[in-house]
Amino acid sequence: MKQRIKQSIENLKQLSAETLEDIEQLRIQYLGKKGVMNELFAQFKSVPNEEKKEMGSLLNELKTAVQTKIEALREAVENKSESKISVDDLTKPACLEQLGSRHPISLVRNEIISIFSKIGYTVEEGPEIEDDWHVFSALNFPPEHPARDMQDTFFIENREDGNHAVLRTHTSSVQVRTMEKQKPPIRIIAPGRVFRNEAISARAHCIFHQIEGLYIDKNVSFSDLKQSLLYFAKEMFGANTQIRLRPSYFPFTEPSAEMDVSCNLCGGKGCNVCKGTGWLEIMGCGMVDPNVLKASGIDPDVYSGFAFGMGVERIAMLKYGVNDLRMYFENDVRFLGQFRNSI
Numbered sequence: 001m002k003q004r005i006k007q008s009i010e011n012l013k014q015l016s017a018e019t020l021e022d023i024e025q026l027r028i029q030y031l032g033k034k035g036v037m038n039e040l041f042a043q044f045k046s047v048p049n050e051e052k053k054e055m056g057s058l059l060n061e062l063k064t065a066v067q068t069k070i071e072a073l074r075e076a077v078e079n080k081s082e083s084k085i086s087v088d089d090l091t092k093p094a095c096l097e098q099l100g101s102r103h104p105i106s107l108v109r110n111e112i113i114s115i116f117s118k119i120g121y122t123v124e125e126g127p128e129i130e131d132d133w134h135v136f137s138a139l140n141f142p143p144e145h146p147a148r149d150m151q152d153t154f155f156i157e158n159r160e161d162g163n164h165a166v167l168r169t170h171t172s173s174v175q176v177r178t179m180e181k182q183k184p185p186i187r188i189i190a191p192g193r194v195f196r197n198e199a200i201s202a203r204a205h206c207i208f209h210q211i212e213g214l215y216i217d218k219n220v221s222f223s224d225l226k227q228s229l230l231y232f233a234k235e236m237f238g239a240n241t242q243i244r245l246r247p248s249y250f251p252f253t254e255p256s257a258e259m260d261v262s263c264n265l266c267g268g269k270g271c272n273v274c275k276g277t278g279w280l281e282i283m284g285c286g287m288v289d290p291n292v293l294k295a296s297g298i299d300p301d302v303y304s305g306f307a308f309g310m311g312v313e314r315i316a317m318l319k320y321g322v323n324d325l326r327m328y329f330e331n332d333v334r335f336l337g338q339f340r341n342s343i
């Protein structure tokens, strides 16, 4: 009997099956009522007591081996038949590949870059970890100006000379860096991330994106600023878009203005996106203050220029009708997937 069990365990290793019916036959042969296992268990009754222990464990070994073998064969046959269907069944719907898509902030940033590059602007970049000079002092912020306050700015290193290391609060710092290393004419845009110590809400975030613009040459006037921004607004929001400039204040421009575009959702009639006014505020701008030119080594008696700065999230919100800023940072694929066709 011992010999027979050992032989059966050996035989099992050689077994193969092509179909599920083959496997059912095997199951009956081994585990059926009149199968090998039952036959051996019947013989087991007459095994002398002193051999029962060894024989019993051998029998159990065989039983487990049979069950494992049958399961393995079943799996193999089923897998085979599945892969067969996918090759042979030409009517089976194709599995579409999941394609990634660009982030809406990248889409809008690229569009803005492409609009300005058509009128001769090139892209400049600057560091995210900046110093007081490039973010504030050179941009004509008086020493006591509230924008330097701890509440707005992430200060990351106190320096003895007062030129503390900060995370840039705006991309206007790239204006200064560009003027320090280039001679006019200068015509650049500077896209980048900026950081402010703000509580995160639907309308504010501590990290966001801006695009800065700077144009410096001889005889640049406010009408050049107005025409350039009108061109941008029409390219970005449609040919019927109108703009208006409202007087404002920034330390680095004089005069300064806030630019609105006519609401592209209601066509200027007034809706809840433009809060009934027909206008949407999209950027700050103005003529570069002579103090800023001087600080960066450019003679304000020879050169003049304009600058502007806009928030990419804000423009993307208006373009795509997104009403919560946080969605841009959560990376929820259900949100991001909606921009798949906008590339």
Ligand code: DAH
Pocket: 169, 170, 171, 172, 212, 213, 250, 253, 283, 284, 285, 286, 307, 308, 309, 310
């Ligand atoms: N730096 C300003 C801000 O972060 C935006 C800005 C306004 C930039 C006017 C400019 C400008 O270049 O001329 O709010």
